[in-house]
Amino acid sequence: MATLAHDASPRAGGAALRSTTGVGLALALASALCFSLSGPLAAGLFATGWTPGAVVLVRVVVGALVVLPFGLVALRGDWNAVLRNLRLLVVYGALGVAATQFCYFAAIQHMQVGPALLIEYSSAAAVVAYLWLRHGQRPGRLTLVGITLAAAGLILVLDLTGTALDAVGVAWALGAMVGVSAYFLVNARVDTGLPPISLAAGGLVVGAALLGLLAAVGLLPVATSTDAVDLAGAAVPAWLVLAILGVVTAGLAYVTGIGAGRRLGARPSSFVGLLEVVSAVFFAWLLLGEVPSLVQAGGGLLVLTGVVVVQQGEAATRRTVPPGAVEPVTVEPGPVEPVTAEPMTVPGAAT
Incomplete structure (x- = not known):
């Protein structure tokens, strides 16, 4: 039996619940910031x-x-936990890491970055729909208001003026959306027995292996350079940029994202994840000199407002459920549900 953290159920009471939520929000914000740095x-x-x-x-x-x-140290020799979750680790690495990346880059070969990202980040709405239809976790009215505000803000941040859609590009972008949705749903699994850092390690290893295979057969074009990178007016060695990308925007981003998902649930953490797009615009301004427009700034405020409203709506929902009234959601034994891609990057980059 697989158990998902129920977004509407009280997992602790009073001060303990507030503390868990606070830590979860801090981890979700840290994860979004780490991911957003990858684009610039x-x-x-x-x-x-x-x-x-x-x-x-x-x-x-x-x-x-x-x-x-x-991740290996955190296991403390409990290899049974790895064997029990082997299929989940493969799903996480294949969807949450490799598929998100590959589908996103395939999408932008056929369409502009803005609409591709908009489709990819509709994963937050997809998570809401999945939990509602599959597990009966119906969002409250305040949560729905927050979803609407965040969606409107995301459209403004991505500045979709004059964009055109391509059917093939849309299909690849939808694939990236599925990967990101799986990322958030797997992060919310509370019954794996795997420490967050061990789950992140397994997913990254699987993802690296699959991406390496795609590169080996020529489906993922690979070309490199030793030239220094111009960031914030300074020439930064390429190896240092790559190290930050690997340690911060991959390793740290995934570990904190899993920790957030287990404390908040898939629905709230997926909406905090939308802040990745907003902070990516900020980092692009700071590091690349790409000044955001007033429309993008206004969109960022709308996304932030929507995320806050969603969190307030989730908190209100938890308060209306008597302690112990809602049991953890169980899934019948069988194939693991697509449960997440990492958000990827931002306009002109790659998450």
């Missing part, structure tokens, strides 16, 4: 001749190499 850093590498495939492959491989030793 990757854009700097692209300008020197790196291909998106090469950046993503190195980023995930470095992340896996850094996190894996800590």
